[in-house]
Amino acid sequence: xxxxxxxxxxxxxxxxxxxxxxxxxxxxxxxxxxxxxxxxxxxxxxxxxxxxxxxxxxxxxxxxxxxxxxxxxxxxxxxxxxxxxxxxxxxxxxxxxxxxxxxxxxxxxxxxxxxxxxxxxxxxxxxxxxxxxxxxxxxxxxxxxxxxxxxxxxxxxxxxxxxxxxxxxxxxxxxxxxxxxxxxxxxxxxxxxxxxxxxxxxxxxxxxxxxxxxxxxxxxxxxxxxxxxxxxxxxxxxxxxxxxxxxxxxxxxxxxxxxxxxxxxxxxxxxxxxxxxxxxxxxxxxxxxxxxxxxxxxxxxxxxxxxxxxxxxxxx
Amino acid sequence: xxxxxxxxxxxxxxxxxxxxxxxxxxxxxxxxxxxxxxxxxxxxxxxxxxxxxxxxxxxxxxxxxxxxxxxxxxxxxxxxxxxxxxxxxxxxxxxxxxxxxxxxxxxxxxxxxxxxxxxxxxxxxxxxxxxxxxxxxxxxxxxxxxxxxxxxxxxxxxxxxxxxxxxxxxxxxxxxxxxxxxxxxxxxxxxxxxxxxxxxxxxxxxxxxxxxxxxxxxxxxxxxxxxxxxxxxxxxxxxxxxxxxxxxxxxxxxxxxxxxxxxxxxxxxxxxxxxxxxxxxxxxxxxxxxxxxxxxxxxxxxxxxxxxxxxxxxxxxxxxxxxxxxxxxxxxxxxxxxxxxxxxxxxxxxxxxxxxxxxxxxxxxxxxxxxxxxxxxxxxxxxxxxxxx
Numbered sequence: 001x002x003x004x005x006x007x008x009x010x011x012x013x014x015x016x017x018x019x020x021x022x023x024x025x026x027x028x029x030x031x032x033x034x035x036x037x038x039x040x041x042x043x044x045x046x047x048x049x050x051x052x053x054x055x056x057x058x059x060x061x062x063x064x065x066x067x068x069x070x071x072x073x074x075x076x077x078x079x080x081x082x083x084x085x086x087x088x089x090x091x092x093x094x095x096x097x098x099x100x101x102x103x104x105x106x107x108x109x110x111x112x113x114x115x116x117x118x119x120x121x122x123x124x125x126x127x128x129x130x131x132x133x134x135x136x137x138x139x140x141x142x143x144x145x146x147x148x149x150x151x152x153x154x155x156x157x158x159x160x161x162x163x164x165x166x167x168x169x170x171x172x173x174x175x176x177x178x179x180x181x182x183x184x185x186x187x188x189x190x191x192x193x194x195x196x197x198x199x200x201x202x203x204x205x206x207x208x209x210x211x212x213x214x215x216x217x218x219x220x221x222x223x224x225x226x227x228x229x230x231x232x233x234x235x236x237x238x239x240x241x242x243x244x245x246x247x248x249x250x251x252x253x254x255x256x257x258x259x260x261x262x263x264x265x266x267x268x269x270x271x272x273x274x275x276x277x278x279x280x281x282x283x284x285x286x287x288x289x290x291x292x293x294x295x296x297x298x299x300x301x302x303x304x305x306x307x308x309x310x311x312x313x314x315x316x
Numbered sequence: 317x318x319x320x321x322x323x324x325x326x327x328x329x330x331x332x333x334x335x336x337x338x339x340x341x342x343x344x345x346x347x348x349x350x351x352x353x354x355x356x357x358x359x360x361x362x363x364x365x366x367x368x369x370x371x372x373x374x375x376x377x378x379x380x381x382x383x384x385x386x387x388x389x390x391x392x393x394x395x396x397x398x399x400x401x402x403x404x405x406x407x408x409x410x411x412x413x414x415x416x417x418x419x420x421x422x423x424x425x426x427x428x429x430x431x432x433x434x435x436x437x438x439x440x441x442x443x444x445x446x447x448x449x450x451x452x453x454x455x456x457x458x459x460x461x462x463x464x465x466x467x468x469x470x471x472x473x474x475x476x477x478x479x480x481x482x483x484x485x486x487x488x489x490x491x492x493x494x495x496x497x498x499x500x501x502x503x504x505x506x507x508x509x510x511x512x513x514x515x516x517x518x519x520x521x522x523x524x525x526x527x528x529x530x531x532x533x534x535x536x537x538x539x540x541x542x543x544x545x546x547x548x549x550x551x552x553x554x555x556x557x558x559x560x561x562x563x564x565x566x567x568x569x570x571x572x573x574x575x576x577x578x579x580x581x582x583x584x585x586x587x588x589x590x591x592x593x594x595x596x597x598x599x600x601x602x603x604x605x606x607x608x609x610x611x612x613x614x615x616x617x618x619x620x621x622x623x624x625x626x627x628x629x630x631x632x633x634x635x636x637x638x639x640x641x642x643x644x645x646x647x648x649x650x651x652x653x654x655x656x657x658x659x660x661x662x663x664x665x666x667x668x669x670x671x672x673x674x675x676x677x678x679x680x681x682x683x684x685x686x687x688x689x690x691x692x693x694x695x696x697x698x699x700x701x702x703x704x705x
Contacts, residue, residue, distance in 0.1 A: 036441065037416040044413065146508060149436045149458065226409045228437045232367065233408055272414060275364045275403035 010305070022161050029157055039157075041269045043225050046160040047218045048261040050167045052245040053254055054214035057171050059243070060252035060300070061180070062207040063187030064114065065122040068129030069215050069242045071109075074234035075132060076102040076216025077223035078142055081151045084224065091154040095163075095220045102216020103209045105132065110208035114201060117190075129239055137231040147230025148223070155225040163221055167214050172254055174210065183207050187252070248289055250296025255303035260296070355398045356391075356658045358383065358648065359418035359426035361438065362641075366406025371430040371637045375452045376401060377630050378641030379427050385625070386645070392652045404429050408437040415441040415449075424658045425450060425651075425667075427644045430637065432456035435472070442471045448664040450648060452640035455479050455509070460686040471664050473686045475644045475677070479509060482584045482607045483516025483559070485692040489605065490555045491524045493694075493705070494580060498527045500553035502544065502568070504560035505533035513559035513584045521557075529553045534564060541568045542575060549577050561586040566595035573600040585609060588636055598700030607692050609636040609677040611704040614693075622676050636677070643675035 025042070028034045034042070051069065058066045080098030083089040089097070113124040137145050174180050182203045185193040194200050223229045241264075249260030267285065271278040289297065301307070360379055363372030383397045391397060400418055404411035411434035418426055419441060425448040429435055432454040439459075442449045451459060451474040460472045490496045499521055504510035518528055530551040532544045545568075548556065556572070558565050558581055565587055572581070573596075580603045587606040612623055612633055622642060626634040634642075650673055652658055655666035670688075673680045678690035694705045 035416075035420050036445070037413070037420045040413045040416050044409070144508065146456065147433060149433070150462075150464065153440070222409070226412055226437055227440055228408050228433055230408065230433050232406075232433075268410075269413070269417075272402050272410075272417060275401055278403060279365060 018165060022158075025161070026157055040225075041265060042157070043155065043160055043221075044269075045262055045265040046164045047222050047225075048242075048245060048265050049164050049258050050214055050218040050221070051242045052249065052257040052261040053167055053171055054211045054218070055242050056246045056249070056251070056254060056257040057174070057183075057207055057214075058211040059246050060250075060257070061175055061187060062183050062204055064204055064208065065118065066125040066208070066211070067122050067236065067239050067243065068109065068125035068127075068132075069211075070234040070236065070238035071129030071132035072102040072105055072212040072215035073219035073222065073238070074136060074229075074231065075105045075212075076219030077229045077234070078136060078148070078219075079216070080220030081148045081223040081229060082142065084154065085148065085151055091159070091224065094224075095159075095217060098220035098223075099213045099216040102219065103213030105216075106209040106212025107205065110205040110212075114204045114208060126236055126239070129234075129236055133231045133234055136234075143230070145231060147228060147233070149228045151223050151227055151229070153224060153227060155221045160221060163217055167217065168254065168258070171210070171214070175254070179203070179206070244286065247296055248286065250298040250300055252300035253296065253298040253302055256296055256298030256301075259298070259303070263297075354395050356393075356395050356652065357421060357423040358397050358399055358645070359415075359421070359423035360399055360401040360428055361404055361411060361414045361418060361426050362401075362428040363406040363411075363430055363434070364401075364403035366404075368406050368431055371453065372404070372406070372428065374635055374637040375428065375430055375641030375644075378626070378634060378638035378643075379452075379645040381622075381626055381629055381638075382642045382645035382649075386649050392649050393656065393658065395658070397649070404434060406431070406434075408434050411435075412437040412441055419445045419447050423447060424660055424663055425648050427452065427641065427648065430454070432459050435459050439469055439472055443469055445660075446664070447471060447660040448473060448648075448651075448667055450475055450644040450667070452476060452644045453637055468685050471660075473647075473664075473667050473682065475640050475647060475675070475680070475688060476609060477690060477692055478687060479512035479584075480516040481692060483513045483518075484520040485607050485694065486513075486557065486582045486584070486605070487517045487520035487524065487526070489607075489694050489705075490557070490580075490582060491521060491526050494555065494605075496526070496555035496580070498529050498553050499555040499557055500530040500532070500548045500551055501528060501557045501559075502530075502532045502534070502541075502548055503558060504536055504564065506536035509584075509586065510559040510561075514557070517557050517559070534560070534568070536561070536564060538564055539567060541571050545572050545575050545577060549575060554579055556581045558583045559586070562589040562592050562595075566592045569604060570596045570600045578603070580604065582606060585636060590633075592697070593700050598697070601697035602699065603697075605694050605696050605705075608695050609693070610639050611693055611695050611702050613702045614704050618674070619676055639676045643677050643680075646675065647673060647680070 029039060055069045058064055076098035079101040080094040083094035083097050109128045113121055116124055136142060142148055182198045185198055186200050186203055190200055245260040245264050246257055249256030271281055360376050362376040363369055380399060383399055387396050400421060402414040404414050411429045415426060415438040427450050430453045435451045435454040438449055448471045453476045454474050455476060455478055457478060460474055461468050501514050501518060503514045530548050534541060556579060558568060565583055569581060583606040585608045588608050623634055626638060651663050651666040655662040668682055670682045680688035680690045683689050696703045
């Protein structure tokens with residue numbers, strides 16, 4: 001066990017590293033070293049990290065297979081966009097409103113569906129995700145199938161960075177708390193957990209709500225970065241994209257989800273130049289990873305400083 | 317333990333490869349974008365996969381055919397046009413991402429995307445970087461105009477007519493040419509496209525002094541239209557306007573003829589599909605008309621040549637999207653010639669001044685909103701053949 005002094009030291013080092021990353025990228029943007037294309041991919045990367053980490057909480061840690069993540073993202077995106085566009089709210093309240101609305105949607109959907117297990121739950125969440133999309137498609141006030149066009153671009157690097165860091169910290173700390181133990185116990189064996197007095201439904205709904213809330217946050221950032229949102233953007237294929245990141249990174253590994261989100265974003269961007277074979281290469285990589293690494297890149301392990309020190313033979 | 321470590325190294329290597337792959341692309345980008353001498357880069361940002369892949373693929377094929385032809389004739393300003401083709405996956409965020417990528421590569425202009433929403437996502441990138449975008453088929457009125465301020469986007473152009481133009485054209489044709497004084501409207505209620513067509517047809521037809529005796533709607537996916545058709549028949553219109561897509565319209569027309577409705581019927585470019593004849597039958601389609609970008613069976617030599625060249629290259633019949641993509645590329649080439657420069661800003665200025673450009677889809681002149689004022693063909697089904705008017 002590291003002493004509390006050591007913990008403080010590591011805490012400070014972490015802060016310095018984060019501040020370093022932030023300042024470096026901010027500097028590169030300010031000096032135009034990162035052109036618009038890289039900035040867009042950086043934004044996609046941050047949004048994908050938030051989505052993957054939040055879905056990982058539901059799919060990886062709680063063990064509930066949800067296929068409706070894009071639906072929650074849509075709720076966050078639409079609510080936030082309506083807030084800034086029609087109600088003239090500033091950006092931060094809009095983000096919060098979007099996240100809360102998505103969390104509420106998570107609650108509404110979670111309560112009836114989380115009684116289901118496995119495949120049944122997957123199908124039910126898939127259906128709910130589509131329902132959200134179809135409802136949005138039929139509300140004329142938010143543009144119907146054409147969506148909301150001309151959203152102000154308010155998402156900037158500080159917001160993206162802060163949102164990503166907050167997402168990771170909140171979810172990581174949740175998992176390491178007693179709530180997190182309960183959540184993981186649900187995944188490991190629901191019956192045993194219930195026998196030990198864990199209110200499984202409560203913890204499942206809570207994890208679902210928190211995951212949905214962060215998906216809403218990602219949606220709000222997305223809407224204010226890409227100028228336009230339409231219901232089609234949030235179809236079930238988007239949910240699968242996020243699921244791919246989580247499975248690729250390893251169900252139940254936050255660092256895995258982060259690495260996979262970065263990997264998939266870079267891969268998609270790189271393969272844009274080969275439109276004809278893009279999908280083949282993308283699929284091949286997924287198949288290869290699944291054959292040789294069925295538990296995902298990191299399995300359910302986390303990449304921590306311990307991992308590194310073991311690797312280089314040092315003792316932690 | 318050893319095994320585990322090996323796997324871990326492998327995985328890290330895979331990541332590293334991904335990163336390097338990403339960085340490799342970075343290298344040429346870092347330098348000031350400067351296309352090689354003797355080449356002019358043209359960006360193609362089309363939906364090559366995803367929901368509307370068929371639109372994007374056909375338009376991209378059309379554009380590539382045009383550029384091959386231009387290059388075979390010696391290129392523009394003595395330089396060859398080089399296509400940079402990217403896939404936006406039918407996603408709006410990817411379309412924007414692709415635009416930013418293409419712009420950073422130093423393209424003179426971008427052709428695509430096809431869908432109005434994707435064009436809207438690219439618009440800020442194009443305007444900010446001052447690179448023109450030619451949208452082959454974005455029909456939404458707001459695609460070229462800032463709806464908040466009413467100002468035309470300086471770098472956004474489109475090659476197609478608007479839904480409003482189509483509705484008005486059919487109203488004029490029905491009233492003036494076919495001499496119809498009363499009409500019924502029975503269109504799709506499921507999409508903005510058909511609703512727009514119905515609205516503009518109604519306005520134009522009534523403005524001319526015609527009378528709309530019935531207006532009904534159906535939902536996409538409907539298979540039985542007989543009840544509503546009986547109602548329309550009772551109103552005794554001289555003409556029925558059916559804006560919508562061929563999937564429903566073909567069945568609708570067949571059922572109308574079965575009910576003994578013999579009056580002429582009309583529609584928009586959503587009717588453009590070989591399935592119309594296979595489903596409705598040549599006989600039922602007699603006396604029906606639709607507005608379209610162009611007609612494949614047009615005997616004009618430039619159209620016949622285009623159709624022949626396209627069929628030879630891609631072994632399929634070019635649809636409207638292919639023709640619009642083809643026209644977009646030629647529009648761009650003409651503008652580069654007129655500007656006498658491959659500078660995107662000058663090309664955009666020249667594009668705005670385009671006048672009487674002879675395209676496959678009609679003669680185009682851009683108005684102040686960067687919309688082409690162009691002829692719209694009315695095509696008649698005659699014994700299973702398409703006759704253009």
